[in-house]
Amino acid sequence: DAKTTQPNSMESNEEEPVHLPCNHSTISGTDYIHWYRQLPSQGPEYVIHGLTSNVNNRMASLAIAEDRKSSTLILHRATLRDAAVYYCILRDNFGNEKLTFGTGTRLTIIP
Amino acid sequence: DAGVTQSPTHLIKTRGQQVTLRCSPKSGHDTVSWYQQALGQGPQFIFQYYEEEERQRGNFPDRFSGHQFPNYSSELNVNALLLGDSALYLCASSSRIRIIQGRIAEQYFGPGTRLTVT
Numbered sequence: 001d002a003k004t005t006q007p008n009s010m011e012s013n014e015e016e017p018v019h020l021p022c023n024h025s026t027i028s029g030t031d032y033i034h035w036y037r038q039l040p041s042q043g044p045e046y047v048i049h050g051l052t053s054n055v056n057n058r059m060a061s062l063a064i065a066e067d068r069k070s071s072t073l074i075l076h077r078a079t080l081r082d083a084a085v086y087y088c089i090l091r092d093n094f095g096n097e098k099l100t101f102g103t104g105t106r107l108t109i110i111p
Numbered sequence: 112d113a114g115v116t117q118s119p120t121h122l123i124k125t126r127g128q129q130v131t132l133r134c135s136p137k138s139g140h141d142t143v144s145w146y147q148q149a150l151g152q153g154p155q156f157i158f159q160y161y162e163e164e165e166r167q168r169g170n171f172p173d174r175f176s177g178h179q180f181p182n183y184s185s186e187l188n189v190n191a192l193l194l195g196d197s198a199l200y201l202c203a204s205s206s207r208i209r210i211i212q213g214r215i216a217e218q219y220f221g222p223g224t225r226l227t228v229t
Contacts (some may be wrong), residue, residue, distance in 0.1 A: 032215065043115070043201050043220030044154065087153060097205060098144065098167055099218060101153030 004088045010107045012078050020073040020105055023086030027068050030092045035062065035073050036086040036099070044087065044101075047073065083109045113138065115221035117202050123227045124192050132187040132224045137205030142166075143178060143185040144218060146201040160185050161207050192215055192228045199223040 006021040006099040012018040015092040024033065026039055048055055048062045050071070055062045087104040091097075118136045124130050125163045135144050142161045146154035155167035160179035183204075189196055203218040 041222070043203070043223050044218075045220065046217040049215055049217075085153075097142065097159060097216060097218070098156040098169065099146075099154070099203075100156065101146075103151075103153050 003048070004090060004102055006086070006102060006105045007089050008103065009108065011108045011110055012075075013110050014080060015077055018078045018082070018107065020075075020086050020088075021070065021072045022072070024090055026087070027071045028092070031090040032092065033062065033064060033068075033071050033080055034089040034091050034099070035077050036087045036089060036101075038087070038104070039084045040082075047086070048065065065078040078107075078109050080111060083107060115202055115204050115219050117200075117221040117224050119224060121225045121227075122224070123229060126192055126194060126229055127222075128192050129188065129190045130226060132193060132200050132202075132226070134182050134185045134187070134202030134221060136185070137201075137219045139205035139221070140206050140217075141177060141183050142205045142207045143183065144203045145185070145187045145203070146203065146220075148172070148199040148201055148223070149197075157187070161195075175178075192214045192229050197226060199225050 010046040032049050032051050036044040048060050060085040063072045077093045085104040085106050089099050095105050115137050118133045130228040146193040157171050158168040160165050163179045174190045176188045197211040201223045203220045205216040205218045209216040
């Protein structure tokens with residue numbers, strides 16, 4: 001499985017944008033970039049995914065570098081409810097459904 | 112619409128015992144995956160069930176086994192419990208038809224079962 005590298009922790013002020021980076025220099029052409037997050041005392045939840053183009057949904061935006069070796073999850077206006085561990089995961093879409101989690105980035109929101 | 116449910120919430124077992132954890136997938140989902148999450152770590156994939164068969168397996172010993180029922184619910188069994196099996200066990204469900212259709216199949220996770228082995 002291709003590996004991702006994320007900072008162990010980040011802090012951000014409430015109501016400000018947050019940019020969570022992920023490096024994946026060994027990504028293959030068929031790997032999708034997925035982001036999941038795990039709120040305290042809950043199971044992980046899907047946030048967003050992308051292949052090559054930047055993606056937006058109601059939760060976040062995903063900016064993908066042109067060479068696809070890195071990506072950034074953007075929370076446009078962080079709230080206290082966004083405090084969680086964020087996982088960047090590479091996954092192909094050819095029936096291999098397992099998610100390979102790293103240790104993720106623990107995001108702390110400062111009121 | 113109920114999401115993924117797991118039972119029990121917490122469980123305490125003694126070394127050497129056996130345990131069974133249960134999972135009901137999200138409505139409309141037919142695939143169940145199990146993950147183990149040790150304290151401070153990300154979840155690790157154990158195995159996945161679809162059409163009542165184990166389809167993929169992670170790097171876990173044979174002490175870990177599972178089952179999927181015709182209603183898509185699933186059980187995770189762990190035999191000969193070790194102290195190192197203490198963890199949060201997560202169940203995730205997804206829709207296989209989305210994969211067949213060439214679409215991304217997000218996994219929906221339950222809240223987990225906290226297993227403590229003493």
